[in-house]
Amino acid sequence: MIALNSPLKPDLKKLQFYLEKINQNGWFTNFGPLHDELTEKLQDYLGVKNLLLVSNGTIALQLAGRALGVDNIVTTPFSFVATTSAFHWQKDTLSFADIDRQSYNLCPNAVSRALDQDPTLDAIVATHVYGNPCDVEGFESLSKKRNVKVIYDACHTFGVNVGDQSVLNYGDASTLSFHATKVFHTVEGGAVIFKDQQHFEKAKHMINFGIAPGKGIEETGINGKLNEYQAAVGLVNLERMDTVLKHRSELFSQYIAGLKDVVELPTWHSQANYNGAYMPIKLKNSQQAEKLISKLADSQIQSRAYFSPALDTVFTECKNHGTPNTDAVTDGILCLPLHVDMTAEDTDKVIGKITESGVL
Structure with a gap:
């Protein structure tokens, strides 16, 4: 059988080393040392800043929307269901614009027409389908001209660059899934890369029930953290x-x-x-x-x-x-x-x- 997909299997000997560290530390979740180590190594490997690890790719999309303060979204109908359902679940207003016939990605011209039809739209959610980057320059121009935020569902684009920089550096936020089926995985998990540090800090509080250390509850939050065991798998897989x-x-x-x-x-x-x-x-x-x-x-x-x-x-x-x-x-x-x-x-x-x- 030639399978459609086969998850990357972490090296068990290397994983055991990290599991023993977790037990010795007695720190299993809540922004532990392996979580922080994986964050730093991923930022370095991918060439990005303001990377926030989260529990899965769906939470990554929802968090990006809430941290940016958007809730009226135009998006692509050609993507995995979570690209839409993540926002639909939290009662955001959604509409669909067409894709480009050649790239299969959301088309900036189609989105521009959607913005003409509905000026209340405040965000674009575009997927880099199959790891093929969208017209990021076109969306950047549209974002500035029409004053709308851009969120990229970048779950297929681990390790993809446009020119000399990561595709994850485009838009106001880019989301990653680290599900077992992805190129890089932590079994379950994900990340959001924010353009602005203020949105990163806001989102970090939000995935910790809205609690800011030393300040108390600042946001209406959820529990969206990546735990130490997931981080261990990520550290082992990142080496390969x-x-x-x-x-x-x-x-x-x-x-x-x-x-x-x-x-x-x-x-x-x-x-x-x-x-x-x-x-x-x-x-x-x-x-x-x-x-x-x-x-x-x-x-x-x-x-x-x-x-x-x-x-x-x-x-x-x-x-x-x-x-x-x-x-x-x-x-x-x-x-x-x-x-x-x-x-x-x-x-x-x-x-x-x-x-x-x-x-x-």
């Missing part, structure tokens, strides 16, 4: 990240070379590197995609229609500013196996089975 990212990006490039003349592929940001988070392909329609999924399954190869369905068809009570490109991409999207345990030979096999399938 250079090797993991290199391997995954090589498999991604191998897929691109083998499939670029066979199926439609999203157009990548011209200044961005690959991290091999996902391997998306676009077929003519969902019927063709289903046939290919079945053919690959016959050869013990897993694949998945991801993302499908489009979120505007799930959250139908949210306003829709028009999403024809989303409809077109969702009708036929498919993700192929890509993970750290795959080999170049596995990738060649998947490419071969697709080209020989008789489905295309």
Whole structure:
């Protein structure tokens, strides 16, 4: 079986070292020493500041919105469900704008039209889909011109740069998921990277029940902290990240070379590197995609229609500013196996089975 995904497995000997430290310290959660060590090492590795570890990627999105003080959001219908449900759960007002047909990312021009239709919008939530950066320059210009905040769901972009800096440095906040399925993980967990330190400090109080040390309750808060055991897994996995990212990006490039003349592929940001988070392909329609999924399954190869369905068809009570490109991409999207345990030979096999399938 060539699995669709296989989580990065932490080195047990190295993990044991950290677990013993936790027991010796007797400090299991509440901003412990391993939490702080992981924060510092991630900031250094990713080239960011104001990184706040949290308990999961959904909390990261909710926290970003609350720390920035926004609650009327235009977002993408082409993303994982949490991109919308995180805000919908806390009763924010949501609407959908269309994606760019080539990149599959939220389109600044479509968002601009949505802002024209609803001037009360105060935030844009855009996903860097499959690790492919959005038009960050376009959104930065739009943010300044229209006085709206920008939050990036950056859960697919660990280790991705635009030019000479991390894509996480764009926007007012960028969120990461450290779920076990991600390139880098802490089993469960996540982070928010804030542009401004004041928002970082506000958010840090919020995930500690709104309590500021020595000052008491300053915010209406929640419990959203990353514990020491999760931090231990993160510290062990971070040691392997250079090797993991290199391997995954090589498999991604191998897929691109083998499939670029066979199926439609999203157009990548011209200044961005690959991290091999996902391997998306676009077929003519969902019927063709289903046939290919079945053919690959016959050869013990897993694949998945991801993302499908489009979120505007799930959250139908949210306003829709028009999403024809989303409809077109969702009708036929498919993700192929890509993970750290795959080999170049596995990738060649998947490419071969697709080209020989008789489905295309």
